[in-house]
Amino acid sequence: MKQIAARCLLCGKTYDVEEDHKDFKKLSEAKEVPSFICDFCSNRVRHESDEKRKEKKPI
Numbered sequence: 756m757k758q759i760a761a762r763c764l765l766c767g768k769t770y771d772v773e774e775d776h777k778d779f780k781k782l783s784e785a786k787e788v789p790s791f792i793c794d795f796c797s798n799r800v801r802h803e804s805d806e807k808r809k810e811k812k813p814i
Contacts, residue, residue: 756773756774757773757774757783758771758774759771759783759789760772761782761788762788762789762790763792763793763796764790765796766793770793
């Protein structure tokens with residue numbers, strides 16, 4: 756199984772992306788250093804945006 760070492764744009768951690776990953780084709784065609792947003796960071800951003808949209812509780 757093929758792997759590519761790609762770096763997360765938000766946290767900077769390097770991951771080994773295997774060929775069954777949804778972004779593998781895009782990452783393998785990259786001319787520069789392959790980069791993407793990891794699952795942990797995408798979930799963190801989604802959680803923060805959901806919390807921001809919630810109404811504030813009255814005191």
